[in-house]
Amino acid sequence: MPIRNDRTRYGWLSIGLHWLVAATVIGLFALGLWMVDLGYYDPWYRTGPDIHRSIGILLFAVMLVRLLWRWLYPPPASLPTHQRWETLLAHLAHWALYLLLFVAMVSGYLISSADGSSVSVFGGFSVPSLTGHQSGLEDIAGDIHEVAVWSLIVLAGLHALAALKHHFLDRDDTLRRMLGLSPRHPTPSSPGESQ
Secondary structure, eight states: OOSSOOSSSOOHHHHHHHHHHHHHHHHHHHHHHHHTTOOTTSTHHHHHHHHHHHHHHHHHHHHHHHHHHHHHSOOOOOOTTSOHHHHHHHHHHHHHHHHHHHHHHHHHHHHHHTBSOOEEETTTEEEOOSSOBOTTHHHHHHHHHHHHHHHHHHHHHHHHHHHHIIIIISOOSHHHHHTTOOOSSOOOOOSOOOO
């Protein structure tokens, strides 16, 4: 499998980035749900949020790489069996996922840096506050973060259901392409597939 996307299939870097981001988002969501119930004297009270923030900053960098790679090597064309409305919804859903992900990451960063503090990434380096101390920003960013994260999880769930629908009901190669598998039956491509 080549590193780059072509007109009919994803390259291994796009596939790897897709699944890395998916697993990271699920992990961060689970960690976030768990840590909101931690008590002050729980040993994970500070460690959980430190891990959450560190992974969030690294995910931001990964997403910048992913968008650059997508711009340099666009995703494969839509399968010819896809209806026009399916292709349009896929495009809208993918860009909404990207938007929600960046809103979640930026708002998460603002929660931690609204008091003027930098955000340490696993103790290796720190990302400074861009706002300085801003009273009330932490609460606003927290509300935005919560809405963005839940919206992201719901939309990602619908995205996964759509992929399963294509695989099991339509029996096309939509999911197989993102798993790096060869097609069930090779078909000519048509323009418009989104990652």
